[in-house]
Amino acid sequence: MAPTPYLELKDICKDFSGVRALDGANLSVAPGEIRCLVGENGSGKSTLIKIVAGVVHHDSGEIRIDGHSFSRLHPIDAIREGIQVIFQDFSLFPNLTVAENMAMNTLLAERRRLVTRRRIRDIAGEALSRLGVELDPEALVEDLPVASKQLVAIGRALLQNARLIIMDEPTAALTRPEVRRLLEIIRALKERNIATLFVSHKLDEVMDVSEQITVLRNGRVVADEPRAAFDAARLVFCMTGRRIAQARRSAVPERTDTPLLSLRHLSRKGSFRDVSFDLWPGEILGVTGLLGSGRTELALALFGMEPATEGEIRIEGREVSIRSIHDALRNGIGYVPEDRLTEGLFLSKSLADNAAAGTARDLAGRLGLLPPRAVLRFGEAWIRRLRIAAPSASVPVRNLSGGNQQRVVLARWIALAPKVLVLNGPTVGVDIGSKSEIHAILEDLAAKGMGILIMSDDIPEVLHNCNRILLMKRGRIVEEFDGAATDENELARKLAG
The missing domain is CATH 3.40.50.300 (P-loop containing nucleotide triphosphate hydrolases)
Structure with missing residues (x-):
């Protein structure tokens, strides 16, 4: 028996100035599930993410989170329901420390007038403990490599009792070892029953980490199946609607007397x-x-x-x-x-x-x-x-x-x-x-x-x-x-x- 979805989107439609960005799109994510959302640029992925985050309001359709229906979802609603979105820029404060960035949302929610350094360190320590990683809490975020910045964003999300973390192109600027580490973290989140919606153009990573794959094309869901139902060629065809050859470059230029x-x-x-x-x-x-x-x-x-x-x-x-x-x-x-x-x-x-x-x-x-x-x-x-x-x-x-x-x-x-x-x-x-x-x-x-x-x-x-x-x-x-x-x-x- 399939688990009850934590997030359900049904027949979601959205127009921008007469242009249909989403046309009856459906998406569901179960607790602890690792689901990948793929599609070409302009397929509707970003619009769908923003609707789930409450940043953009859908025109029609139904949104259900943990069994509750929302006719109009606001960012604070999404956060309270345990949805955290990590965008490509991570939305961090570069001039603040790791600890300050991690503690920011928690401190705002607590509405404290006075904040101590000890409280900030305690909050950051809890986040790092949940992640199982070591970072210098006093390091400035602007001095961190991209992979460490991403860990700060994930740690901050976990402090908000996240039940679903949406990662938008999370590996775009990561090296291969850093990508492997991120995928390990996603699998560790699953063990804690935290779901991940992984959005990426890198199909090898999608095939590696996903349990379910949802494919968007021109605002419509054209495939929504277990990872085992796809190979790379079928995934590419679902995304583009055409066969894309992967043949290697065969043309070998004739060498002139002088290199260019x-x-x-x-x-x-x-x-x-x-x-x-x-x-x-x-x-x-x-x-x-x-x-x-x-x-x-x-x-x-x-x-x-x-x-x-x-x-x-x-x-x-x-x-x-x-x-x-x-x-x-x-x-x-x-x-x-x-x-x-x-x-x-x-x-x-x-x-x-x-x-x-x-x-x-x-x-x-x-x-x-x-x-x-x-x-x-x-x-x-x-x-x-x-x-x-x-x-x-x-x-x-x-x-x-x-x-x-x-x-x-x-x-x-x-x-x-x-x-x-x-x-x-x-x-x-x-x-x-x-x-x-x-x-x-x-x-x-x-x-x-x-x-x-x-x-x-x-x-x-x-x-x-x-x-x-x-x-x-x-x-x-x-x-x-x-x-x-x-x-x-x-x-x-x-x-x-």
């Missing part, structure tokens, strides 16, 4: 050292390594943001000095950052403005003014070329899904026609369908002679897209792999070893 990019003994104190490799025209080269391996710092050095202090960089055989972003651009190097929201986009600006940001000088008129119509036409052209899902080029880029935002960032750099394009985590937070299409864009750029450098710890991504893969550890390249001759288990073992 050559690094010799490149070093930056405290970041990486003695890095040497060649990148050839038309090649997609992967650089992988755990957080702290030096791969991100190497990318920043190539783009002049954190310049190398020793070694040599050559572009098409010519030695160049890259001490600034201007130097990188002048020498034909483009850079797609890992965090598109804070580093890659002007969120309040339109799609067209973002796409044209790098080529504004070319679009300007005689007096140096930027004609709005020219910018709009430029944006519309890139919508067509990269198949960006947007009603028009004038839409604010913040309103686009993650996959479409990433295409806007790509449009900006492709428009500049760089010789070398460095991508740091090119599909972080991007759904499986958009990820496949972005990879196809990179394949097309390589076919036209561009050199592509992918920095990523996403093993399937580098295996399926890269001709060669370089493994970085402790700031050095320690091994090279043939992308076509390496399997996922071998690379994962080398990465973690």
Whole structure:
């Protein structure tokens, strides 16, 4: 006999300005259950989470929590019923300590006028005890690694007598060992009868941790079955409605006499050292390594943001000095950052403005003014070329899904026609369908002679897209792999070893 659901959503509908985000969606979570919610960007996942959290009110349908029906759910109702949501940014106070962040909600609920340091430490100690982890309660949150910040958010949730913890893309910025630790914590929560709703684009993690999987597509639940009913191919088909090939990159570029990019003994104190490799025209080269391996710092050095202090960089055989972003651009190097929201986009600006940001000088008129119509036409052209899902080029880029935002960032750099394009985590937070299409864009750029450098710890991504893969550890390249001759288990073992 199936357990009585703790949370039940029945026939939930929600419209935003005439656009249907949820269309009769159903979801149930039993006590102690680990359920995964998956779907492409724009499928309705975020809207569903916000409705459960009481942040957004549904238009129709029924919400039941622990047997109680709610016609209108407010955030305080969700919290009182034991629902805690951990969003991607964790909603922590970076300038406060671990203990202060953990104790904040409890202290507010107690409505104390005076608070002692001892009370704060006691509350934090209880949270850390429940988690079974060790963290310095006096450490500032802003100084913590991402995985530790996540533990602070989970610990704070447990103090509120959580019965259901919703984790929204919890592993987006975690290394593989940190992901394994998080999944262990989720299983430990299950032992205490605390349910988890795990929302992720990373299907290997979904398949690993879930007991039940709910798939959303275009606001509707298209599959809701036990984990055993899915394999990776069926899950992808349910999410996208189409078969997505996972074939590896077969095109091997013919090597010219001169590499497109050559690094010799490149070093930056405290970041990486003695890095040497060649990148050839038309090649997609992967650089992988755990957080702290030096791969991100190497990318920043190539783009002049954190310049190398020793070694040599050559572009098409010519030695160049890259001490600034201007130097990188002048020498034909483009850079797609890992965090598109804070580093890659002007969120309040339109799609067209973002796409044209790098080529504004070319679009300007005689007096140096930027004609709005020219910018709009430029944006519309890139919508067509990269198949960006947007009603028009004038839409604010913040309103686009993650996959479409990433295409806007790509449009900006492709428009500049760089010789070398460095991508740091090119599909972080991007759904499986958009990820496949972005990879196809990179394949097309390589076919036209561009050199592509992918920095990523996403093993399937580098295996399926890269001709060669370089493994970085402790700031050095320690091994090279043939992308076509390496399997996922071998690379994962080398990465973690």
